[in-house]
Amino acid sequence: MVLVVAAVVLILDQASKAIVVATRPGEAPVELLGGLLTLTYVRNPGAAFSIGTGTTWVFTIIAAVVAVVIVRTSARLRSLPWALALGALLGGSLGNLSDRIFRAPGVARGYVVDWIQLPHWPVFNVADMAIVGAAVGMVLLSLAGRELDGTVHRG
Numbered sequence: 547m548v549l550v551v552a553a554v555v556l557i558l559d560q561a562s563k564a565i566v567v568a569t570r571p572g573e574a575p576v577e578l579l580g581g582l583l584t585l586t587y588v589r590n591p592g593a594a595f596s597i598g599t600g601t602t603w604v605f606t607i608i609a610a611v612v613a614v615v616i617v618r619t620s621a622r623l624r625s626l627p628w629a630l631a632l633g634a635l636l637g638g639s640l641g642n643l644s645d646r647i648f649r650a651p652g653v654a655r656g657y658v659v660d661w662i663q664l665p666h667w668p669v670f671n672v673a674d675m676a677i678v679g680a681a682v683g684m685v686l687l688s689l690a691g692r693e694l695d696g697t698v699h700r701g
Contacts, residue, residue, distance in 0.1 A: 555637025609643035624696035635680035641673030
């Protein structure tokens with residue numbers, strides 16, 4: 547299940563980025579829903595909030611390590627909620643990792659395509675949504691006492 551969720555997130559992320567890259571460069575942002583949502587094409591050379599723009603290679607390594615840990619952890623998963631959360635985290639990590647590897651200016655230094663903007667919030671993408679959603683889900687699962695093996699500890 548982890549790999550299925552990861553594949554869906556990765557496909558949605560990369561497909562949406564391909565559409566944005568093909569149709570939005572040089573175009574003005576498009577406001578939707580009365581400005582609640584704006585489509586804005588941004589090349590992000592850093593991490594969240596464009597932090598660490600000169601150290602993209604570090605984020606590349608971190609994303610690769612996260613992917614390996616999730617794949618190894620998935621072998622002992624017996625919890626569907628954890629599989630969904632880890633699959634979303636893996637898919638999001640691979641989505642942004644793909645950008646860092648395959649986009650200019652070069653391997654491990656590529657920019658991430660961001661294109662979704664909410665008022666008073668930095669521009670983000672589908673991979674970012676999956677990562678944040680996974681993080682929230684994992685916190686909630688932990689607080690609820692749900693273990694990776696499917697058991698529930700109440701305390």
